[in-house]
Amino acid sequence: MSLNHIPVAAVIAAEALDRADDKDELEAIWLSKGCEAFRGRARDYVMQRYRHVCARIDGNTRALRLARAI
Numbered sequence: 363m364s365l366n367h368i369p370v371a372a373v374i375a376a377e378a379l380d381r382a383d384d385k386d387e388l389e390a391i392w393l394s395k396g397c398e399a400f401r402g403r404a405r406d407y408v409m410q411r412y413r414h415v416c417a418r419i420d421g422n423t424r425a426l427r428l429a430r431a432i
Contacts, residue, residue: 372404376411388415 382388387409392398397408 368404368407369400372400372408376408379408379415380413382415382419385416385419387411388419404424 368371373393375391378391378395379388379397397412398430400408
């Protein structure tokens with residue numbers, strides 16, 4: 363099973379990254395799933411998901427600050 367020639371292990375790791383609630387948890391998942399070992403398209407896929415989660419976490423932080431200011 364693959365997603366556009368991306369190994370199942372990379373897809374599973376990316377799904378785990380999506381469940382992170384903060385950057386410390388994101389880093390812990392990155393290390394525990396061995397994401398640094400992926401190469402090629404698998405690495406690109408996992409990094410894209412990592413960046414997406416970072417952006418989501420940063421957006422949540424900004425929204426929380428704005429809500430507290432109001």
